[in-house]
Amino acid sequence: MTHDPAAAARQEAPQQTFGTANIAPLERPSATTRFFMGIVAAAERLNLRCSKVGNPPVYDNATFPWAAEIEREWPLIRRELEQVLLRQSELPSFHDISTDVQTISKDSAWKTFFLAGYGLSSQENIRRCPETWRIVQKIPGLKTAMFSIFEPGKHLPPHRGPYNGVLRLHLGLIVPEQSDRLAIRVDKQVCHWHEGHALIFDDAYEHEAWNHTDKTRVVLFVDFVKPLRFPARLANWLLLNMAVFTPFIREGLDNHKAWEKKFYAEAEALRNRKD
Template identity: 35%
Template sequence: MSQVYDLASGLVRRIYEKRIDAPAILDTASEFPNATKFTAAWQAIRDEALAVGKAPRFHDIMPEQADISANDGRDWRMFVLKAYDVAVPQNLARMPVLDRLLAECPEVKSAAISFLAPGKHIPSHRGPFRGIMRFHLGLVIPRQADGRPATVMMINHQERRIADGECLLWDDTFPHEVTNNADKPRVALLLDIWRPRLPPDMEILSRLIVHGVQAGMRRRGVSFSA
């Protein structure tokens, strides 16, 4: 089954790469103007995230992610509020500030709080779907001895670091990996954003993919409850 998924993912990625010429790192101001709403509220979002408690491990929610979540015995926990437009009401209720912002921004298709354990390494991988963009907002980013953020993201073989309250918009169909080099957890808000100005055929394909993912989650009875 995983080989079929990998083949389908690779085919979708190649179709998008031929039709959408996009860099790995994207301009937040032009591609996701509503980012300012989230960055302005980052401290309130952080406080809500820290009150969540222990979230599920990513591979317990989605076993197909075990290769990158359960690879080294260190936790990658995800508190999912919305997944491909499927809301998780009980989780949204625990983060009212973020709930309000998500309601104001329909271009956000998925939203989760990511808790990365000390020393955790997420190995290199690629997303299959260029119809969305990935947005990271630092909530609790430990610093290393030289003062730089201790969490390193390698995106298309380029090092990127964000600090508390800083954000990054990027295309996760490029190879990427993450390492938390601190002795404390890293907490970040992860959003999937609908890519604007898609060619009409890619818009149709993108909506079909989203509907397919939604149907698959419902069929498998995926639960995102903490």
């Protein structure tokens, strides 16, 4: 029997399922969007072959030396978060900003406080969290930064992220307990958040998350560019910079602007009444 190195390499290549069973994607009638998603699928296969950091579902934090710097400054982020949570009930549900999230979440128990994403940013929110914004600038290839707020009882069903050219960081900020009632599963690995500690994973693997406690869990939610070799690095750069022109991002920006206008107008009205 002859040994075929190419066949062996194919068998050992990392596998990611491009889609999630039982989760129907939102229909997008735009021909431009369908064309763009076809390019994304090809780029994902290239990214798997050209990763500089391998393709595990969950990473060892030592792979990214800057993660320790982020962890050291977590109390400053926590302090700004606490001010944000004074108006927790008024924060937007994730699906109200990103309508595509409706495939996995339609209730009000997953809230967000958005700082930046894919070249767009919320200057009002950044002004209220200057230390958080300064700290996340230490992350090479930063694409998205926000607070992700899981209220009691929230459970996100199994799903996968839209694109494997980025990796995700969760920095634990408020973690009410350490138990299987509060966890995230990435592929076959169940992980637990810890306050002040980073969890770095590839959200292109199927994952689900839950908070079955009676208290709120909050993490700093960051997406950053996956380190890749050429030519995947170039293709990834092009795709991530084109993303801002897609309906997925443009709709989210418009939705966030509408929420932001109302949120800060109400804050100003309250200040004026106090004066």
